[in-house]
Amino acid sequence: MDKSTSFTTSHIESTDMRTADMRTADMRTADMKAAELGHIVSVARVDRWSINLRLQELNIPCTCPADGTLRVNVNHAVALLLVNSVVRRVTLPRQTNVDWLERCWGSHVACSAAS
Numbered sequence: 405m406d407k408s409t410s411f412t413t414s415h416i417e418s419t420d421m422r423t424a425d426m427r428t429a430d431m432r433t434a435d436m437k438a439a440e441l442g443h444i445v446s447v448a449r450v451d452r453w454s455i456n457l458r459l460q461e462l463n464i465p466c467t468c469p470a471d472g473t474l475r476v477n478v479n480h481a482v483a484l485l486l487v488n489s490v491v492r493r494v495t496l497p498r499q500t501n502v503d504w505l506e507r508c509w510g511s512h513v514a515c516s517a518a519s
Contacts, residue, residue, distance in 0.1 A: 443475065443476045443477065443478055444473050444474070444475055444476075445473075445474045445475070445476050445487065445491060447474055447491060447494070447495060448495070449472050451494050451495055452468050452472075452473075452474040453468060454494055455474060455490055455491060455494050456468050456474060458490045458494075459476060459486070459487065459490055462486050462490070464476060464477070464478070464483050464486060464487060465477040492504075
């Protein structure tokens with residue numbers, strides 16, 4: 405009976421250690437992926453999840469690692485503009501966004517693509 409108990413206890417300890425090792429390996433993999441996404445966007449921890457979700461909807465690679473940052477992979481100017489737009493939408497007050505949008509609608513900038 406003592407032998408089976410010790411086998412069971414050592415088996416459980418062994419399984420727990422393997423599970424902990426797998427979690428550590430998963431966290432290292434997540435940290436390596438986060439390191440690949442090197443641009444850190446400074447936002448409040450409360451806002452980073454909603455920003456992360458919207459950027460993923462826009463197919464912009466991003467992640468929220470355990471260190472509390474938001475990391476974004478920006479490969480082209482359009483992605484940079486989208487990141488800026490999403491961060492502004494989430495972090496600025498609504499009235500500021502409304503004012504900005506009204507200024508944009510009121511501007512008379514010629515679009516070269518329309519010519």
